[in-house]
Amino acid sequence: MRLLLVEDSVALAEEVQAGLIRQGYAVDWLADGRDAAFQGAVEPYDLIVLDLGLPGRSGLDVLREWRSQSLLTPVLVLTARDGWAERIDGLKAGADDYLTKPFHPEELFLRIQALLRRSRGLANQPSLRVAGLSLDEARQCVQQGDAIIELTAAEFRLLRYFMLHPGQILSKTHLGEHLYDGESERDSNVIEVHVNHLRKKLGRDIIETRRGQGYRFGTSV
Structure with missing residues (x-):
């Protein structure tokens, strides 16, 4: 964000x-x-x-x-x-x-x-809960079922953005504009790397690739 x-x-x-x-x-x-x-x-x-x-x-x-x-x-x-x-x-x-x-x-x-x-219409939730995941923003980790999954700082930022925009198609350009400040270099390949890391940790189906459009989170689980 x-x-x-x-x-x-x-x-x-x-x-x-x-x-x-x-x-x-x-x-x-x-x-x-x-x-x-x-x-x-x-x-x-x-x-x-x-x-x-x-x-x-x-x-x-x-x-x-x-x-x-x-x-x-x-x-x-x-x-x-x-x-x-x-x-x-x-x-x-x-x-x-x-x-x-x-x-x-x-x-x-x-x-x-x-x-x-x-x-984002999530005011009544004590924590972000989407697609079977519960995000702990204080500890910057995520719970999936009974498992606590550790995240890197970059993975946490990306997952939080996805969870605040479930079901929306988000282009790499859009993600770069919202995950980095104005002084940072934005590399779409880096975002792809972090998406793949999240898939390995949370399951491949949790983030859908829409060819030529970007990514959509939480619609396949």
Whole structure:
């Protein structure tokens, strides 16, 4: 899952970005509202974390512009402790959730996880459960029947994306856009390698290859 973090505090942004990367997310970081307005509208992010107090343009203006352009990407806004009016304005402008500074990183990670599930219609599930698999996002492993199957970091990122999009045909290009940040080189052959590794661990039928189209997860089991 690829996230955009928009935060002008370097220390906070570096801490949050590092934590999100450990959680298996690809993260792009911007510190200016003008840059965020453009990049958030043109890049295929799965979720955006947006501070409202930004240089260049306020986060609230950026959020209003995104929603006026029919951008449906979930947005979690960050506000100051006493910024109750900002929270209300942010929700009115189209924010999906908010978090007040200072915050514990674990709360941010859980809110992001919940927003991503909610956006895929999986809000009531305590864990991701698809095609006989239960994904443990904290331990980055998967349970299949009684077996606990360990995953590499890359396998975990790919499987989580598949499980959030069951039954959908996903091209290698699409997967690359959502599994890597904007600075990473995207190699479709690497994705194919990770797909084959998941098949060896979970069964060949769990990921269907659609020739000339991409992959479809969870429809054959």
